[in-house]
Amino acid sequence: MNRKLTFPAFALALMVGFSGCDLEVTNPNEPDRARALAGPDDVETLISSAYQQIWGIQHHWRTANFALNHMSSRHAASWGNMGMNDLGRMPREPYPNQSAYGSSYVFEVGWTDSYAAISAASDGLRAIEAGLEIGAGGERNGRATVFAKFSQAMAYCYLGLLYDQAFYVDETTDLGGELETVPYTSMITQALAKFDETIALARATSFTLETGWINGNALTNTQLADLMVTMKARCRANAPRTGAEAATVDWAQVISDSQNGLQELTITGEDASGDHPWWDGMKSLMTENGTWHRMHMDWAGMADVTGQYQAWLQVPMQQRMPVKISTPDLRYPATNDNGVVGARTGFTDDDHPPGLHRYNGTIIFRPERGTYRQSHYGDMRHDAYMSSCSFCYFGDIHEIIPRELRLYEAEAAYRTGNYAETARIVNQTRTAAGLPDAPSNATSDVPGGANCVPRMRYDTQGRCGKLRDALIYEHFEEIYGESGGLEFWHGRRFDILPAGTGLHFPIPAVDLEVLQRSVYTFGGGAGTEAGDPTPPLIVPGSLDNAIERATFTMGQLELKREALQRAKLSQLIVR
Numbered sequence: 001m002n003r004k005l006t007f008p009a010f011a012l013a014l015m016v017g018f019s020g021c022d023l024e025v026t027n028p029n030e031p032d033r034a035r036a037l038a039g040p041d042d043v044e045t046l047i048s049s050a051y052q053q054i055w056g057i058q059h060h061w062r063t064a065n066f067a068l069n070h071m072s073s074r075h076a077a078s079w080g081n082m083g084m085n086d087l088g089r090m091p092r093e094p095y096p097n098q099s100a101y102g103s104s105y106v107f108e109v110g111w112t113d114s115y116a117a118i119s120a121a122s123d124g125l126r127a128i129e130a131g132l133e134i135g136a137g138g139e140r141n142g143r144a145t146v147f148a149k150f151s152q153a154m155a156y157c158y159l160g161l162l163y164d165q166a167f168y169v170d171e172t173t174d175l176g177g178e179l180e181t182v183p184y185t186s187m188i189t190q191a192l193a194k195f196d197e198t199i200a201l202a203r204a205t206s207f208t209l210e211t212g213w214i215n216g217n218a219l220t221n222t223q224l225a226d227l228m229v230t231m232k233a234r235c236r237a238n239a240p241r242t243g244a245e246a247a248t249v250d251w252a253q254v255i256s257d258s259q260n261g262l263q264e265l266t267i268t269g270e271d272a273s274g275d276h277p278w279w280d281g282m283k284s285l286m287t288e289n290g291t292w293h294r295m296h297m298d299w300a301g302m303a304d305v306t307g308q309y310q311a312w313l314q315v316p317m318q319q320r321m322p323v324k325i326s327t328p329d330l331r332y333p334a335t336n337d338n339g340v341v342g343a344r345t346g347f348t349d350d351d352h353p354p355g356l357h358r359y360n361g362t363i364i365f366r367p368e369r370g371t372y373r374q375s376h377y378g379d380m381r382h383d384a385y386m387s388s389c390s391f392c393y394f395g396d397i398h399e400i401i402p403r404e405l406r407l408y409e410a411e412a413a414y415r416t417g418n419y420a421e422t423a424r425i426v427n428q429t430r431t432a433a434g435l436p437d438a439p440s441n442a443t444s445d446v447p448g449g450a451n452c453v454p455r456m457r458y459d460t461q462g463r464c465g466k467l468r469d470a471l472i473y474e475h476f477e478e479i480y481g482e483s484g485g486l487e488f489w490h491g492r493r494f495d496i497l498p499a500g501t502g503l504h505f506p507i508p509a510v511d512l513e514v515l516q517r518s519v520y521t522f523g524g525g526a527g528t529e530a531g532d533p534t535p536p537l538i539v540p541g542s543l544d545n546a547i548e549r550a551t552f553t554m555g556q557l558e559l560k561r562e563a564l565q566r567a568k569l570s571q572l573i574v575r
Helices: 009-016 040-048 050-059 065-071 081-088 105-129 141-162 184-203 221-238 251-260 297-303 308-313 402-415 419-432 467-479 486-493 509-514 543-570
Strands: 165-167 179-183 265-267 357-359 377-379 397-400
Touching: 040 050, 040 105, 040 141, 050 105, 050 141, 065 081, 065 486, 081 105, 105 141, 105 165, 105 509, 141 184, 141 221, 165 184, 179 184, 184 221, 221 251, 221 402, 221 486, 251 402, 297 308, 297 467, 402 419, 402 467, 419 467, 467 486
Parallel strands: none
Antiparallel strands: 165 179, 265 397, 357 377
């Protein structure tokens, strides 16, 4: 696609909310912009609202978050809401990037809200640069400037993570001239540069944020700088579209930023039934498995030691039905013969509830939309938040947790050949889940023999995973629901997205139409997309093939023998 987009200034004003140009139509009921922003408190309020737009992109439900999780095959649902049915359908189809599409907000909100944040921050910075003083003698100008630039950096990052291209604009941009889109790689570069600039400025400026700017957090200038260091790690690690791109990332910097940034951030949630931004649809509806969501079998199946997942994979896609798994992973419930199970107890990690997943005997998804989406397994990690009240969700919200940062370090270590360090980090959560230590090299199987966890994803032979698979599996287990997009971005840089999945979104159709440009899309053969993620198969008829099949068969026979022995012993129990 031609990246040069020439258009009148009013077009960008419509897209991003800048209103500094003259429009032909005047609304007499709209207050004069210059007067509305002339007051210092008005400008400060405008700047403080910028990050709220980014928060919504990451955590609200009327965004791309639900679609992205389903595109990663980490969660499953067949409902028409939020693009889940359309974008989670197999085989993959082109993204319905159409202004008339009922869930067009999936493609639009990340774009419009990012530019709304840029607009608010940039208008505020222009006012300050024009001589406006916030507080006596401009004593709060430094704080406002830092927060505005922080919000800009966040917006650039999310534009680079979500879209194939975008416009780079700030307070210095001449909106009356010709602008060109830049590729996502350039947006990420701009975001990281803006973070570095703003971190230095924050450390040189003494202030404390108002608690409502990042709700419930009166961050000092140093703490805000540390938060930006953390966001640099998230932005840099999640930018690659493929494994090949991931190999070019500065992973040493990811390690440094993960270790030196802010390690935890909890947002004080507010009642979503009111006009408040601080609530989290990811931690509520995304993990509510009685009605809305279940774990995709491509995720849960990696924990299975019975061969059910491998049998499920060998059934034609449209004929796949939900199966019951069994696993030594304590994050999953223990199963019994009739499948009536609850949460497994005895999980001692303080950061976890007793078990992370539950078995649901009922199936909630419409079969005509694909039984391959149906699953008995759901998530429990965020139950406390979900149950804070009915569809209002005002409980505390984790925005940054140490596990996310540790797993960036583990991935960085793996990609730079430090397999022992990867294993050390991965084994922290494996040990808590009752699993044996993963190997400290890239070629050995995870231990456990017939009971090894995880198995390779998409592998019909049920082969034990390697260190890479253990790393993928722990990310899937430990990060879900923390922030929008993490599952999808993780899947694309590890090349494990289902074939045909678009690797990013196009510019939304409604904005292309304003710009009088051709509408385009990705996915399902329409553009840049994921390839076949199936693990390499052993050559049929080879000695290796015979050995692999024999090992798998012997493992299954041993499991059946153990089950038979347990059944015999159970007859001796007085009931």
